[in-house]
Amino acid sequence: MKWETVIGLEVHTQLATRSKIFSGSSTAFGAAPNTQASAVDVALPGVLPVLNKKAVECAIRFGLAVDATLNRVNVFDRKNYFYPDLPKGYQISQLARPIVEGGTLKIVVEGEERTIHLTRAHMEEDAGKSLHEDFHGMTGIDLNRAGTPLLEIVSEPEMRSSAEAVAYARALHTLVTWIGICDGNMQEGSFRVDANVSVRPVGQAEFGTRREIKNLNSFKFLQQAIDFEVRWQIETLEDGGRIEQATVLFDPDTGETRMMRSKEDAHDYRYFPDPDLLPVKLDEDWIEAVRAGLPELPAAMQARFQADYGVSAYDAAVLTGSRALADFFEAAARACGQGKLAANWVMGELSAALNKAELDIAQSPVSAAQLGTLIARIQDGTLSGKLAKQVFEGLWEGAGEVDAIIEARGLKQMSDSGELEKIVDDVLAANPKSVEEFRSGKEKAFNALVGQVMKASRGKANPAQVNELLKARLQ
Amino acid sequence: MPDASLSALAAQLAAKQVSSRELARQYLDRIAALNPAINAFITVDAEKTLLEAAAADARIAAGQAGPLTGVPIAHKDIFCTDGWRTTCGSKMLHNFVAPYDAHVIQRFKAAGMPSLGKTNMDEFAMGSSNETSYFGAVKNPWNTACVPGGSSGGAAACVAARMAPAATGTDTGGSIRQPAALCGITGLKPTYGLVSRYGMIAFASSLDQAGPMAPSAEDCALLLNVMTGFDPNDSTSLEREKEDYARDLDQPLTGLRVGLPREFFAEGLNSEVAAAVEAAVTELKKLGATTVEISLANSKLAIPVYYVLAPAEASSNLSRFDGVRYGYRAPDYASLDDMYCKTRAQGFGAEVKRRILIGAYVLSHGYYDAYYLQAQKIRRLIADDFNQAFKACDVILGPTAPGTAFKLGEKSDDPVEMYLNDLYTIPANLAGLPGMSLPCGFDGKGLPIGLQLVGNYFSEAKMLNVAHQYQRATDWHMRLPPQGEASGVRREG
Numbered sequence: 028m029k030w031e032t033v034i035g036l037e038v039h040t041q042l043a044t045r046s047k048i049f050s051g052s053s054t055a056f057g058a059a060p061n062t063q064a065s066a067v068d069v070a071l072p073g074v075l076p077v078l079n080k081k082a083v084e085c086a087i088r089f090g091l092a093v094d095a096t097l098n099r100v101n102v103f104d105r106k107n108y109f110y111p112d113l114p115k116g117y118q119i120s121q122l123a124r125p126i127v128e129g130g131t132l133k134i135v136v137e138g139e140e141r142t143i144h145l146t147r148a149h150m151e152e153d154a155g156k157s158l159h160e161d162f163h164g165m166t167g168i169d170l171n172r173a174g175t176p177l178l179e180i181v182s183e184p185e186m187r188s189s190a191e192a193v194a195y196a197r198a199l200h201t202l203v204t205w206i207g208i209c210d211g212n213m214q215e216g217s218f219r220v221d222a223n224v225s226v227r228p229v230g231q232a233e234f235g236t237r238r239e240i241k242n243l244n245s246f247k248f249l250q251q252a253i254d255f256e257v258r259w260q261i262e263t264l265e266d267g268g269r270i271e272q273a274t275v276l277f278d279p280d281t282g283e284t285r286m287m288r289s290k291e292d293a294h295d296y297r298y299f300p301d302p303d304l305l306p307v308k309l310d311e312d313w314i315e316a317v318r319a320g321l322p323e324l325p326a327a328m329q330a331r332f333q334a335d336y337g338v339s340a341y342d343a344a345v346l347t348g349s350r351a352l353a354d355f356f357e358a359a360a361r362a363c364g365q366g367k368l369a370a371n372w373v374m375g376e377l378s379a380a381l382n383k384a385e386l387d388i389a390q391s392p393v394s395a396a397q398l399g400t401l402i403a404r405i406q407d408g409t410l411s412g413k414l415a416k417q418v419f420e421g422l423w424e425g426a427g428e429v430d431a432i433i434e435a436r437g438l439k440q441m442s443d444s445g446e447l448e449k450i451v452d453d454v455l456a457a458n459p460k461s462v463e464e465f466r467s468g469k470e471k472a473f474n475a476l477v478g479q480v481m482k483a484s485r486g487k488a489n490p491a492q493v494n495e496l497l498k499a500r501l502q
Numbered sequence: 503m504p505d506a507s508l509s510a511l512a513a514q515l516a517a518k519q520v521s522s523r524e525l526a527r528q529y530l531d532r533i534a535a536l537n538p539a540i541n542a543f544i545t546v547d548a549e550k551t552l553l554e555a556a557a558a559d560a561r562i563a564a565g566q567a568g569p570l571t572g573v574p575i576a577h578k579d580i581f582c583t584d585g586w587r588t589t590c591g592s593k594m595l596h597n598f599v600a601p602y603d604a605h606v607i608q609r610f611k612a613a614g615m616p617s618l619g620k621t622n623m624d625e626f627a628m629g630s631s632n633e634t635s636y637f638g639a640v641k642n643p644w645n646t647a648c649v650p651g652g653s654s655g656g657a658a659a660c661v662a663a664r665m666a667p668a669a670t671g672t673d674t675g676g677s678i679r680q681p682a683a684l685c686g687i688t689g690l691k692p693t694y695g696l697v698s699r700y701g702m703i704a705f706a707s708s709l710d711q712a713g714p715m716a717p718s719a720e721d722c723a724l725l726l727n728v729m730t731g732f733d734p735n736d737s738t739s740l741e742r743e744k745e746d747y748a749r750d751l752d753q754p755l756t757g758l759r760v761g762l763p764r765e766f767f768a769e770g771l772n773s774e775v776a777a778a779v780e781a782a783v784t785e786l787k788k789l790g791a792t793t794v795e796i797s798l799a800n801s802k803l804a805i806p807v808y809y810v811l812a813p814a815e816a817s818s819n820l821s822r823f824d825g826v827r828y829g830y831r832a833p834d835y836a837s838l839d840d841m842y843c844k845t846r847a848q849g850f851g852a853e854v855k856r857r858i859l860i861g862a863y864v865l866s867h868g869y870y871d872a873y874y875l876q877a878q879k880i881r882r883l884i885a886d887d888f889n890q891a892f893k894a895c896d897v898i899l900g901p902t903a904p905g906t907a908f909k910l911g912e913k914s915d916d917p918v919e920m921y922l923n924d925l926y927t928i929p930a931n932l933a934g935l936p937g938m939s940l941p942c943g944f945d946g947k948g949l950p951i952g953l954q955l956v957g958n959y960f961s962e963a964k965m966l967n968v969a970h971q972y973q974r975a976t977d978w979h980m981r982l983p984p985q986g987e988a989s990g991v992r993r994e995g
Binding site: 066069070071072073074075076077078105107109111114115116117168295297298299302303304305 | 581582588590595598600601602604699700701702703704706707708734735736737738814815817818820821822823824826827828838842862865866867870874
């Protein structure tokens with residue numbers, strides 16, 4: 028039997044606000060336990076929540092960026108359950124009337140573009156952390172994270188492979204960081220993915236029973252977890268078993284998913300509207316002000332890069348992988364007036380060097396202006412591609428500006444044709460065997476001669492000029 | 503001195519006839535003498551009170567006194583008070599000392615009014631007799647075999663016995679008005695949102711409202727001036743211009759239209775209470791008022807609606823009492839779940855547990871629509887009835903409670919009978935309207951009878967005007983309960 032995978036993702040994005048969603052405490056990561064927990068965060072008797080307007084603004088930004096419906100009146104509900112790191116005994120979330128409904132996100136998988144529909148996005152508060160190490164059989168509670176604002180973004184079950192799921196998660200990650208509502212730091216838990224996975228026989232209309240994989244904090248784990256889960260579900264079904272609805276955890280060490288709780292253990296959360304908070308009202312002026320403050324979005328920028336700089340759709344997608352990368356590319360392309368060449372350098376030499384050094388584009392030792400100048404020097408014939416790579420190395424090491432490096436290291440391409448003619452003549456005289464071979468029809472021998480000339484010029488000869496001269500001499 | 507009004511006390515302080523310390527000392531002495539029999543206070547700390555009084559004296563000496571600076575007041579033990587124990591009448595918080603002041607407490611501190619202590623109350627404000635307190639029942643000063651009403655029973659009893667010139671209370675379904683009626687004092691529950699709930703331990707958030715309790719309407723007006731005001735820490739606090747609630751006290755009642763809801767004078771009302779309320783209506787007519795019969799047809803559903811909504815909110819509000827961060831924790835437990843179960847089983851009393859169970863039930867999957875949503879719809883209908891009624895009248899008048907103070911233990915085994923005590927008070931909470939109770943007579947056993955006024959939103963000044971004019975024409979609010987040998991206090995009336 029052939030099986031089809033069905034995946035929907037729920038992504039918790041931590042909103043980039045300075046203070047918590049219902050209190051004035053800082054949201055900064057990494058402080059000593061409980062130093063960022065106020066009376067409200069600790070849920071002392073009598074305290075009340077006050078909504079952080081900035082968190083709402085982030086949610087509006089997101090809704091506008093995915094072209095969703097913004098509910099002009101949306102409501103906070105209480106989700107009731109007991110856990111030591113949930114101080115109030117309930118989480119403030121949005122159930123029946125979330126702030127964002129609908130919306131779409133475009134993804135590209137294997138060169139093909141797909142549109143994934145969003146179900147909703149709602150605001151909620153994060154819980155604290157339970158610390159099980161270092162407490163000798165007891166549990167420590169750190170409430171620094173309690174009350175951190177989250178936007179939970181829920182997709183429709185429209186993805187059909189782990190690759191699509193990863194592409195969606197990446198596109199979402201790009202978008203939320205792009206519009207500045209999330210720092211995107213997955214190690215610190217700013218972007219956490221839950222994957223609802225089911226399988227069904229190809230052609231069957233109704234969905235199979237899903238299992239939810241909780242808290243995946245890297246794209247690699249997302250892919251591995253889904254792949255394992257799909258294999259496990261298919262094997263289970265093919266062995267005549269049944270899939271029970273459940274919540275599972277992915278263990279990166281074994282690469283397997285394991286049961287956390289079954290449907291029978293599922294809580295009855297007793298949701299009801301939080302009487303401490305008024306319904307959130309979004310007025311048109313506010314929405315328009317937020318819209319006016321939105322940057323150019325990745326999709327629009329991709330289209331513009333193709334039109335303005337002549338780059339391919341694929342390159343445009345890669346170059347808009349983050350706003351910093353896109354801005355870098357555009358600055359370099361403008362500086363040299365060579366879009367395609369700039370794209371090649373950014374995606375090639377620069378990306379490779381950054382990856383090797385484990386640096387982010389924002390930390391690049393080579394600036395966009397420098398890269399632009401470098402490309403301009405290739406364009407005006409000062410540098411060959413090979414020499415340019417040497418200059419790039421100089422830039423990377425911080426040896427100075429492009430022209431200074433060329434000067435100091437003598438990397439200028441040979442422009443005096445008399446000098447080059449002499450070298451060509453010397454090479455031809457010294458390699459009669461190659462000349463003979465070429466004349467008897469061996470094309471390879473020509474390349475050997477080019478190589479000898481380049482070597483003799485210590486790489487500074489213009490390869491096109493060398494070709495030309497050699498051909499003229501040998502005919 | 504003990505039966506002086508707040509404005510009289512303030513005048514004596516201003517004229518340096520008495521210091522705040524002397525005044526506080528007198529009330530503390532009275533508490534020491536009377537409280538063992540009445541049990542109106544959970545926590546008294548003379549040292550703290552006298553320090554606050556000394557600070558008030560310094561303000562008065564420096565010429566920086568406000569209208570009530572130096573006048574002491576007692577606070578219901580539901581308000582968090584920095585440095586004072588705040589128990590909410592529960593074992594769960596028997597050892598809890600808040601690190602912050604409730605907004606209401608901040609306001610009284612800013613006004614320079616020393617705290618005389620924390621008054622007893624039904625556990626987590628759940629009760630109409632003050633018998634559910636972990637710290638023991640409060641006795642009614644008019645007859646110590648009777649309950650003072652609840653949940654602000656300690657507040658009402660301490661004011662009735664003049665252990666404090668005034669007190670703060672909170673009212674979720676009648677918890678200011680019903681004990682005020684049963685103890686023969688005046689109490690006002692303001693429009694929902696007028697007084698900040700920040701720092702007031704939540705029972706049912708959409709109904710809870712703090713208000714003043716004192717001998718007279720005039721006193722309540724002065725206290726309301728202190729308590730009200732926008733608070734950015736409470737999202738349900740209303741941003742309104744500050745008003746002087748005493749401004750209309752002396753206005754004549756000529757042309758006042760008093761609405762008499764026929765449902766409030768129907769079956770279930772004690773005949774002596776009915777007679778006293780009707781006599782009050784006659785008195786108001788003499789003062790220039792006219793009456794009009796109105797109908798609050800849906801108010802008969804108020805109790806069932808209330809006992810869905812209030813427990814629903816309470817079941818969630820009380821989840822934070824889990825033994826993890828503060829308050830009571832069971833000494834022995836085998837696991838996390840066991841810790842929760844034992845802590846909450848041992849820390850909460852029977853009535854609190856009953857309401858948590860009811861609340862969890864009505865919110866649970868499959869019952870939410872039938873109970874919680876349905877109750878919310880009826881709540882709207884009840885509010886609509888009032889809106890309609892206020893087209894025909896300026897203030898609604900009726901009994902505060904169906905009877906007078908009942909015997910301790912008389913209703914504690916029958917929750918439904920107990921719940922019926924709030925029949926007339928709950929509708930105002932559900933609608934968010936202001937309501938007040940004032941004394942209007944005594945029954946054959948010498949127990950006080952309360953008269954209730956319900957006004958339109960933000961009509962507190964008008965209600966206080968009506969009450970004040972009534973109190974100028976009558977002396978029910980001046981009567982003092984018998985104090986036995988302990989008091990040595992003059993008894994009027």
